[in-house]
Amino acid sequence: MGILELTIPMATGNGTIPIHPVLLWDDQDIILVDCGGIDAYDAVEQELLSLDLSISALTGLVLTHHDHDHMGSAFAIKRVNPAIKIYASKLEAPYITQEVKPLRLEQAEAMQATLPEQQQAFGKAFVAMLRKVQPVGIDEFLSDGQLLPWCGGCEVMVTSGHTPGHISLYLEHAAIVIAGDAMALEDGLPSIANPQFTLDLQQAEQSLEKLLELKASAYYCYHGGIYIPKDIHTKSGNN
Numbered sequence: 001m002g003i004l005e006l007t008i009p010m011a012t013g014n015g016t017i018p019i020h021p022v023l024l025w026d027d028q029d030i031i032l033v034d035c036g037g038i039d040a041y042d043a044v045e046q047e048l049l050s051l052d053l054s055i056s057a058l059t060g061l062v063l064t065h066h067d068h069d070h071m072g073s074a075f076a077i078k079r080v081n082p083a084i085k086i087y088a089s090k091l092e093a094p095y096i097t098q099e100v101k102p103l104r105l106e107q108a109e110a111m112q113a114t115l116p117e118q119q120q121a122f123g124k125a126f127v128a129m130l131r132k133v134q135p136v137g138i139d140e141f142l143s144d145g146q147l148l149p150w151c152g153g154c155e156v157m158v159t160s161g162h163t164p165g166h167i168s169l170y171l172e173h174a175a176i177v178i179a180g181d182a183m184a185l186e187d188g189l190p191s192i193a194n195p196q197f198t199l200d201l202q203q204a205e206q207s208l209e210k211l212l213e214l215k216a217s218a219y220y221c222y223h224g225g226i227y228i229p230k231d232i233h234t235k236s237g238n239n
């Protein structure tokens with residue numbers, strides 16, 4: 001039984017930055033939480049191979065939300081491993097299956113017109129990339145408070161704001177939160193993920209607060225890595 005942060009590259013306009021899907025496993029299940037962008041399949045596979053695992057060994061894939069950097073390789077994973085169960089919240093599902101136009105694509109298209117000249121090319125490339133995201137079906141909806149048996153017990157927490165149906169996972173027995181984009185780590189401090197890509201700022205702030213109130217010992221942030229809050233003694237000590 002264990003939990004491990006993976007590291008794969010995400011392409012940006014000028015290079016790559018690391019992003020962090022999370023792997024959870026026990027005797028029954030091997031669950032991947034988020035799976036990188038549209039070109040991330042090989043990098044995910046490499047990470048799994050380095051652990052003596054493979055895409056085919058995965059039993060489940062949780063998508064915290066519909067953003068391309070979290071679900072972009074889900075289609076390729078499902079094609080190689082049709083038995084894998086894909087999980088997401090009911091609110092987020094229509095944007096993942098693309099029954100409804102993804103909100104991120106809508107936002108990017110709407111923003112294109114307002115971008116200054118020097119950002120037009122970037123905006124265009126971003127929209128083109130979002131249009132390449134392939135939809136994938138959801139096998140099971142996850143809802144707030146639902147308890148999953150994975151890894152000794154794993155609670156679903158709705159953490160909306162970044163997107164309407166964003167979810168995080170809470171492993172109470174291990175005091176670990178898998179935050180997705182409900183928390184990002186910037187310069188060693190927890191914050192909401194890029195406000196420019198946050199669809200409801202107030203909700204996102206509340207969700208971040210909700211996660212911090214759990215007083216977990218480790219928060220796995222998709223952007224930024226693992227946040228370990230300082231021990232209360234250190235905070236209230238003589239420093």
Ligand SMILES: [Zn+2]
Binds near residue numbers: 223
């Ligand atoms: Zn993200």
